[in-house]
Amino acid sequence: MLEIPKFYESFLSKVSNVNLNSPRQLKKVAEIVAAMSEYFTRKNLRKEFVFYDYLSNGEVQKGYLVYFTTTNLLKVYVPLNEISHSGFFRGKKKLEILDIGTGLGTVVMGTIIWMHENIRYFRNTEVKFVALDKVEQNIRKFQENLEFFLNELRNHYSETIKVEVEPAIFDIEHAFEMFDKRFDLITVANTLNEVVYEKRNKLLRLINSGIKDDGFVILIEPALMITSRDLLDFRDKMIKQGFYIYSPCLRNSNCPALETDKDWCHTEVEWKRPEFIRQIDLVAKNYRKTLKFSYIVATKKDMNLIDFVAGERNFKDYFRVVSQLIVEKGKKHCFVCNEIGRLHCVKLDRVDSPQNQIFDEIDRYEIITMKNFVKSDKEIKITQETEVKKVLNNEGKI
Ligand SMILES: C[S@@+](CC[C@H](N)C(=O)[O-])C[C@H]1O[C@@H](n2cnc3c(N)ncnc32)[C@H](O)[C@@H]1O
Incomplete structure (x- = not known):
């Protein structure tokens, strides 16, 4: 289970001026969070809200920092575990990371x-981040907070890494010049959906010209239908620009x-979840x-994650579980995805057997392997002979 280290709470409390043990103070933050959530999730309000530089408002900034930064902080762990x-991380002397849409620094701190x-x-790596955002106040606030963050971090861990963060203030929608430098890692979290659709080609060009030939790009978006589908659309556009999908997909063709x-x-x-x-x-x-x-x-x-997890490129017997397991009377079912497609996978209780038993315990986004199943059109039927194994959990760990 993912867990935020203890020092983060004392950092947060210092920089937000919120006593995280005070129900009265938390209630005030919660009221701001409730209003922000309404704006973030209601389609008609969302546009208006995200195109106004909401984080430059002090109260909104506090709500974002205490609640949204905390609930988003650990998300980057999963792609990093998978990478x-x-x-990729072994034996690097220098690691240069570009974080696009840094805001208050969620991804930089999480990383x-x-x-x-x-x-x-x-142990022997120098890490340098370039923190890019169009709103100067966000970056300045993040830089201010970062000092407290690194101090708390140094007190918490016995060994620390040399980290440098350089700000870059510009609007990617109006970017004419690309970086003359290339990065090992580019991260873009909760930002794609704030870039107007017609300008996302600029973001793609920036990523394309900024990533090293052996580098990785991580994009993270909220799980809402609209933001998630926008990410999948961007994924398909990346493939057209010559990118390969390393994870979560076990396919390099269009998203089904x-x-x-x-x-x-x-x-x-x-x-x-912190208290x-x-x-x-x-x-x-x-x-x-x-x-x-x-x-x-x-x-x-x-490159694909499965190359390393399975020891071979196998997009036929390995599947990403892309829904929760639905348990009904007499059967269990879910959706799985790989090169064959997005398939409905069904197991009737009466075909229970020791080799397919693990299917009953699968979780969304785990990678499983199945052998001896019956496939028809868009469905997989598990039989008594089907062998099911989990090969990766949804934290990205084997
Ligand atoms: C929702 S915040 C995400 C912050 C952080 N990445 C996170 O996950 O918490 C989006 C950030 O992207 C920045 N942003 C939005 N559009 C941008 C653009 N066109 N160019 C540069 N930054 C942009 C905003 O100013 C904001 O700080």
Whole structure:
């Protein structure tokens, strides 16, 4: 289960001026969060809200920092865990990361914590972030907070990594010049949906020209139908520009969720919800009991997570579980996805057997392998002979 390290709460309380143990103060934050959630999730309000620089408002900034930064902080762990299986982080002297749409620094801080939790890869690595945002106040606030963050972090971990963060203030919608430098990793979280649709080609060009040949791009978006489908659409556009999808897809062709107008694709990961988030949830009626989000990891090299998890490129017997397991009287079923397509996978209780038993315990976004199943059109039938194994959990760990 994902968990935020303890030092983060004392950092947060210092920079937000909110006592995270005070129900009265949390109630005030919750009221702001409730209003923001309304704007973020209501389609007609969303546009208006995101195109006004909402984070530059002090109260909104506080709500974002305490609630949204915390509930988004750990999401980057999953793609980073998945990338780590490729050996990408091993033995790097320098790691240069571009974070597009940094805001108050969620992804930069989440990545720094992940690196310290995985210190074995980074003992001899110098890490440099470029934090890009169009709103100067956001970056300035983040830089101010970062000092407190790094101080708390240094007190928490016995070994620390050399980290540098350089700001870059510009609007990617109006970017004529690309970076003359290329990055090992580019991260874009909760930002694609704030870039007007017609200008997303600029974002794609920026990513395309900014990523190293062996680098990785991580995109994270909310699990809402509209934002998730927008991400899948961007995924398909990346493929047309010569990118390969490393994860979560076990295919490099178009996304089958976009073949209908009702499907989308997201993960749902367990986390140890901090007590102050639980209290805000009660008032704001948000309920972040789990972390739900959509993500894409892309590269310019033809690499896929399955190459490392299975030891071979196998897009036929390995599947990403793309729905929850639905349990009904007499059967269990879910949707799985790979090169064959987005398939409805059904197991009747009467075909229960020791080799297919693990199917009853699968979770959304795990990778499973199945052998000896029956396939018809868009359906997979599990039989008594079908062998089912889990090969990756939805935190990206084997
Ligand atoms: C919802 S916040 C996300 C912040 C952070 N990545 C996170 O996940 O919490 C989106 C950020 O993207 C920035 N942004 C939106 N459109 C942008 C653009 N065209 N150019 C640069 N930054 C942009 C906003 O100013 C805001 O700080």
